[in-house]
Amino acid sequence: MSLNIKKKKMIVAKISKINHCALSALIVNFSGVCTNNLNKLRKKSRENNVVINIIRNKLLKLIIKNSNFKCLEPLINGPILIAYSLKHPGAAARLIKKFIKIDNKFKIKAASYNNQIIKSENINILAELPTYKEAIVHFLIIIKEISMGKLVRTLIAIKNLK
Known part of the structure; x- marks a missing residue:
């Protein structure tokens, strides 16, 4: 289903508010993940004050363009799931790390915290806060x-x- 300009503007406005309030953001490649696992992840994310969105890369680049997470822009390619931590900076990292054990097709690309990029190898730093x-x-x-x-x-x- 194609999105018209009004729907795109609504999506950008909605996620921009979340983007502005978030403490950290995590981008994950989710190709090959079954929808049941994504639904479980969404349910757990609501319990942990994490907002998970799957949106088009072009729209995501528009959203993070003038935000604290603009350092993630070069890494946005392919199927991307973005997880925003609202209450604690490491909440999204902890949640995704738990779900990697359930479905190893989740691949963490990077995270952003305090205008700094955290590579996937160092994601434990963020998760252990x-x-x-x-x-x-x-x-x-x-x-x-x-x-x-x-x-x-x-x-x-x-x-x-x-």
Whole structure:
């Protein structure tokens, strides 16, 4: 089904809003992936605050032209799926890495974060960024360990005074 100019403008406007709000973007070659796996990926993406779109390359180039993700433009060729992370920069990378285990036909091309391109070999850097919740839990564990150490040192000092 061909798209007329109005539909194309609507698609560009809709995805441009997402593009503007996104923290990071990941482009994936999805050729050969069955539609059931794509539907599972879309369902999981909604749960993880990741927006996944499959759009024409020419429209995608228009969308990312004046954005933080313009460094991805030379890599946009062939069948492209773009995943935008909205809440956490590594959410899309984590999600796609999980789905590569299910269907190895997903091929990560690159990602963009802070106006920098991250190649597919280094995508683990983005996927391993701690989430806000993980950082708070880690901080609480450190505080707990520090307070327990202080209590033990205090008890030892009291014992040495007697």
